[in-house]
Amino acid sequence: MAKYVFVTGGVLSGLGKGIITASIGLLLKSMGYSVTAIKIDPYVNVDAGTMNPYMHGEVFVTDDGGETDLDLGHYERFLDVNLSRDHNITTGKVYMEVITRERRGDYLGQTVQIIPHVTDEIKQKIRDVARKTSADVVLVEVGGTVGDIEGLPFLEAARQMRLEEGSANALFVHVVLVPKLSTTGEFKTKPAQHSFQELRRIGIQPDVIVARSESPLAPSVVGKLALFGNVGMDEVVNSYDVDPVYDVPIVLREQGLDRILARKLFLEYRTPDLGKWIEFVEKYGSASKTVNVAMVGKYTALHDSYLSIVEALKHAGAHLGVRPRLVWVESTDVERGRVDVESVVGSVDGAVVLPGFGSRGVEGKIAVIRALREAEKPVLGICYGLQLMVVEFARNVLGLEKANTTEVDPSTPHPVVDLLEIQKSVVVKGGSMRLGALPIKIAAGTLAYRIYGADLVYERHRHRYHINPHYLDKFESSGYVVSGESPEGYPEIMELSNHRFYFGTQAHPEFKSRPLRPSPVFVEFVKSLI
Ligand code: GLN
Secondary structure, three states: OEEEEEEEEEEOOOOOHHHHHHHHHHHHHHOOOOOOEEEEEOOOOOHHOOOHHHOOOEEEEEOOOOOOOOOHHHHHHOOOOOOOOOEEEEEEHHHHHHHHHHOOOOOOOOOOOOHHHHHHHHHHHHHHHHHHHHOOOEEEEEEOOOHHHHHHHHHHHHHHHHHHHHOEEEEEEEEEEEOOOOOOOOOOOHHHHHHHHHHHHOOOOOEEEEEEEEEOOOOHHHHHHHHHHOOOOEEEEEEOOOHHHHHHHHHHHHOOOOHHHHHHOOOOOOOOHHHHHHHHHHHHHHEEEEEEEEEEEOOOOOOOHHHHHHHHHHHHHHOEEEEEEEEEEHHHHHOOOOOHHHHHHHHEEEEEEOOOOOOOHHHHHHHHHHHHHOOOOEEEEEOHHHHHHHHHHHHHHOOOOOOOEOOOOOOOEEEEEEEOOOHHHOOOOOOEEEEEEEEEEOOOOOHHHHHOOOEEEEEEEEOOOOOHHHHHHHHHHOOOOEEEEOOOOOOEEEEEEOOOOOOOOOOOOOHHOEEEOOHHHHHHHHHHHH
């Protein structure tokens, strides 16, 4: 029978609850327990796929093609597991199920209500994950902040689960922010106190409190949190800001969170085996050489929009003993003439051309790609990045005037990137892209083959457009070759054969990168920058 750890948040969102949840998971896993994690997002969207990354950051894609919240990325990276779409529960998914049932007549004669029908559906979805994964411990992170109207049914379901599973099998961890007043330098617990009250109002008493703060808290502050949170002093742990976030489990362990978790969940305590993890964090911290990487995209104002790519660069960097320093290049600013492209390109060791959608910033990206190619800098293009590298090459090397992707210019004379055949009949936007882990055949004797060392690999995808095979002869005769293709014959990876690293992939290798198992694509890219 699974045990459940519910993680709630107080004061404000964006506290790093996902990292705390993943860290709790890592501590339990390194004690020898099997762990899985669920993220609850109380918004009405069925999944994150239809949201702008400015709102919630990156859309994380799972093997089975789920378009999920970025916290699933944290769980996968910390726990080194592959999750599925079922690990992200939203209000949209829950209501869709309940309303479909109501129409089918499953509740015939009843008044369908939030309690019990909606809460039952939430509990069902959580227990389904427990059953399917047979994990010893299921972590359930409730997104948003305690007190939000839309989060209430989920917290009510969690409260009921504690009652049904018993207090030895369900634990509540409440994560709060303890802000510091810049005027006096004092840490204030009042907002946290209000969030404890808010939790109690709906019948939840936390077992453990995790206090987030910018620097370590004094025992007097911890004492206040314990008093108002109604827990023991040793049941408050302090997660102060650290870099990288992979240090968080180590910080929490130093404060005894591993023992608290084992004690409260009635699990046998075993000393966590964190050796390799600590080694990774130390290697990251001790990297002395820095490499400068331009990050070329249009959602650069919110760095979380490209979270998995940033993390994959860190994994590769730690592996190679270098530290990637990111130089964000906002492609819309390039178009407005606010960026000196030549000097940016001159100042970096290489660039990642980031994924994206739509026409905003596209010409800016193409201008940067051209400068990078002409300066012979290493370039890694991901999805839209690859597609725009192809457009740039078509225009400036092959002389195909006004070549474009039909996503930007539906009437271009040279549609070098075009809508996938199967996408032409798609009208519904949600969950309808080419999604999830799909096979890529790798051509022998190419950089792609050196990277992967295999004939067939699986990487995760999320796109509607694809390189148009019709133009391939022209590209290949100019040295821009296809080194990976889909079983249907669509180009998946393209590389410049006379270049040390000019490599674009239709897939998103960043989603499979893990601290201890970095993506080989990112390792080779970072290596080319040294
Ligand atoms: N907009 C492009 C497409 O749909 C690229 C998507 C992406 O970068 N993830 O094919």
